[in-house]
Amino acid sequence: MAGYPHGSGYPPYGAPPANPYGAPPANPYASVPAPYGAAPPPSAPYAPGGAAPGPVKPGKDHGHQGGFHGGPPVAQPYAAAGGYPPVGPMPAFTPFAALVPSQFPPGTDPSLVACFQAADQDGSGLIDDKELQRALSSYNQSFSIRTVHLLMYLFTGTNVHKIGPKEFTSVFYSLQNWRAIFERFDRDRSGRIDANELRDALLSLGFSVSPIVLDLLVSKFDKTGGKNRAIEYDNFIECCLSVKGLTEKFKERDTSYSGMANFSYENFMLTVLPFLIA
Numbered sequence: 001m002a003g004y005p006h007g008s009g010y011p012p013y014g015a016p017p018a019n020p021y022g023a024p025p026a027n028p029y030a031s032v033p034a035p036y037g038a039a040p041p042p043s044a045p046y047a048p049g050g051a052a053p054g055p056v057k058p059g060k061d062h063g064h065q066g067g068f069h070g071g072p073p074v075a076q077p078y079a080a081a082g083g084y085p086p087v088g089p090m091p092a093f094t095p096f097a098a099l100v101p102s103q104f105p106p107g108t109d110p111s112l113v114a115c116f117q118a119a120d121q122d123g124s125g126l127i128d129d130k131e132l133q134r135a136l137s138s139y140n141q142s143f144s145i146r147t148v149h150l151l152m153y154l155f156t157g158t159n160v161h162k163i164g165p166k167e168f169t170s171v172f173y174s175l176q177n178w179r180a181i182f183e184r185f186d187r188d189r190s191g192r193i194d195a196n197e198l199r200d201a202l203l204s205l206g207f208s209v210s211p212i213v214l215d216l217l218v219s220k221f222d223k224t225g226g227k228n229r230a231i232e233y234d235n236f237i238e239c240c241l242s243v244k245g246l247t248e249k250f251k252e253r254d255t256s257y258s259g260m261a262n263f264s265y266e267n268f269m270l271t272v273l274p275f276l277i278a
Contacts, residue, residue: 101125102166115139116168127168129161135168141175143234149278150241151175159274175237181205182236192230194218198239207243217243242275 104113119127119135127135133148143151153159155167155174163171181204185197193201195218202209209217221235222228231239249271253261263271 100164102164104165105169108165108169112169112172113165116165126162126164132163132168132171136172136175139172141179143237146278147234147238147241150238150245150275153274153278154241154245159277178237178240179233182233190230192228192232193236194230198231198236201236202240202243205240205244207247209243245275246271 104116115135115138116127119131121131129145129148129152132152133143133145136143136148149159149161151171152161152163152167155171156163181201182193185201185204186193187197195214198218199209199214202214217239218229218231219225221231221239223232223235250261251257253263253267255261
């Protein structure tokens, strides 16, 4: 079962993107957005002729509060008298929002449907983290509970540790494609990929990270604490989930694709903490 079934509505997750963020643009001054993670080209602070740039319109924000890229800085500093400034109404987004019920996409492999139904022992139409962990292990996909939590968060947008049929299907086929990528870059078939192979694997997924970030990723996800300078498949998945999730959250704020964005304190915490507490 390689890739998504025809007509499922899902793209082949993990396949090289048509215009990856990691690929250098042919013309850094063209209208094509600069790649994510790559250093932005030098540019003047103002538009041609010395005119100040016009106002930046807010972009897609999913109900969050706070500034946007190009917008004014936060009015009150964090260290305002009396501690942090008072916060306004809670944003519409919450990582603990209820999961919307879903259905299997058309054309889903019957064995995948049977796997989900076997895991859904109470017939609720949802499976929890432990049930997902067991379901994946039946397909030789063994992951730590933290990795399972990251999968659930990235594919549901909530931290309630529940997943439905649609998200389960997306997780399963995405993991198949990610395993294929890992095996493609594990050139010596050691069951591990080193820093250079990880860099190439991330580029194939569309993410360009600096050598410093790459070094941090290897140190974090190497089971030997950085001694082997290599990561195994299960930690490779956790690494990719972290890079993918944080990049997508950042892109929501980077409306001009410049590699820069403004965050309120609240939005920064809501962006980072779900990845820390998974």
